[in-house]
Amino acid sequence: MRKVMLYVMIILICLPGSMLFAAGQQEEEMVELDFSSWRTEDVDVYEAIIAMFEEENPGISVTYSPYKTEEYQTVLAANFKGGTAADVIHLRAYGNFEQFAKPGYLMPLTEDIIPELAKYSAQSLAGSTSITDGNVYGVPYASQSLVIYYNTAMYAELGLTPPESWDEFISNLEACAAAGITPLANGTKTGWMDEVMSGVICPTFYGGNDFYYDILDGKTGFDDPKYAGALEKLHSLAEYMPSGFTGLEYVESQMLFLNEMAAHFIGGIWEDSYFSKQNEDLDYDIFIGPPAQKGGAQYISTFMDGSFGINKATPNSDEAIKFVNFMASKEVQQYISDNLGVKTEHPEVVPTKPLLMKVMDPSLTTTPYMMLVSFRYEQPSGSSLIQSGLQALFGGDKTSEEVVADVQKGIATYFEPFQN
């Protein structure tokens, strides 16, 4: 009797599993693709693109799964390791995607499988080309530029004009403060935003591309007084930031600008679509990080922000390829440019957003967003060093000399030109 009961219990335990298995066999033929991204603010745009794709491809359904920006790399790493990564993956650029391409988690993309790739230049593909094997792993999504947003209504009220030099910028900030307006919305608690601020303010003071190439050649180091001086200029903006700025995060800083509680916001061109959607009554425009002297070279930090790649282990590779090829098409790239206000790399796309035309002004000197483009491949990454260093600088825990010494010391542990 007991034995019978035992067998009955074993059968009962196994039953749900077998039912699941049976249910799996009855599923319909519809192929479901999962598409992961860090762009939580752009859900509407991606869902519209997916709807266009699904209309053209009735047998495929795509689900957009965005994750918090700060956690996305970690989520991807854990999902790849655990075998649960999405089919189509919005990849970050440079070292951020290399870490997944190198171990073979991503499908190399060739013109045979993604014919649209033929239209993109090698330079456009740099952010998604592996430095290890030279293969392309993603269709470019956008290149980003770092800028300063300002509230045009406040500028009009105070009779201000966009600054053409650092001194004019400071005097505009002073004018806002004198009028009782918080001049700058940025806080420093979110590390990557500190790096963004350095990308906007510092190049003109450390000497832009000359300094960048000197660093790459090992002719100078981050402990160069020019670099410390540039950080010090950035630090001098602290007095124009909101009270308690060391405790303010990225989203809270955005809120201050969106709700017209501050006059400026240092950020990226990607904020445009979010700002315009969140507060339709907000009157704003951008200017580029001002040059040290009026008439001097005006640097704009740019970087490839990411690409659309394919999980090599996806069981639906044909459908994923179809989707990524669609993402590479002129139609989608134009839609992204028009609706997200980012610069896309497809040569036939014509920018229509006014802010986008401003960052593409030929009189500007583009400069690489240094730590992301060149020092995010190994540990400790240049980004982690400068982000924590800037928090220490703004928090009064370290001087700019101490910060640059730490950056130099950290990068020298793997960057050969610094080791001699």
Added chain:
Amino acid sequence: MNNKGQTLWILFFIVPGLSLVSIVIIYPLFASLLNSFYAWDGFTRMEFVGLQNFKTVFTQYPYNERFFNAIGNNLKWFISSMVIQNTFGLLFGYLLSRRIKGHEIYKRVFFMPVLLSIIAVGFLWKLYYNPQFGLFMKLFTALGWDFMNRAWLGDSSTATYAIILMNIWRWTGFPTLVFLAAMDNVPEECLESAHMDGTPEWTMFWKITFPLIIPAIMVITVLTLIGSINVFEQVYTMADLDGAPNYATDTLGTLFYRSAFGSQASTVPEISIGSSLSVIIYVLCLGLSVLNILGFQKKEVQL
């Protein structure tokens, strides 16, 4: 036959639990130990390197700096929790055991935060601490305490303590209840006779109640120790994976997670370093807990 049936029954009850524990606890533990002895290239295991990864954690910049900084913060967690949280737990437990007016209500109120999700509480407290819109800032302004209006989570000297305070608020109900249960088990006649002899309240607590609740204190101390070494969610929700600002709130938990899986800023995951850190966390938890238990066992008294 009977014996065989019994064995089958025992297996039937043990195997599901044991397989679960093996898969989610024992296997990862030994996998981490094994992984920590190898070099890693991204997610690919390379050659055996012995204790090299541990050496890196302890001696090489910036790993050593981050490690000792994190362990220092874990120590802050342990000391603050022991001194503040558990002292209040003991006090509240004692007051409740003396059946003060409204003790039944207090008991429930104290325990309520323990039931809340730590992630939700962390996010809420982060909003409370916000230097621009936060509840605390509004409260301090209303009270005229402008000197208290500062970026509690943004200042490296206060950030860790601000997070610990949140945890104390959330968790004090737990030691309170454990101490209360222990005190309720102290024989009433001992306390009554002492009371009739005119023994002051403080002496009664110190000489009778306290020695008899040593086992409860041991349990709470060990749990606080393990909780302080493993602290992760609290920092993750209130200061992100990088332990902002400038690693001021970093703990072994966030350092391990960041090292193993990368983050927005540090980017490159290093399974070798992550695995070594997880082994160190395990050894610390086990070693210190055992020492604690041995230490307390000597102090235990029995009626």
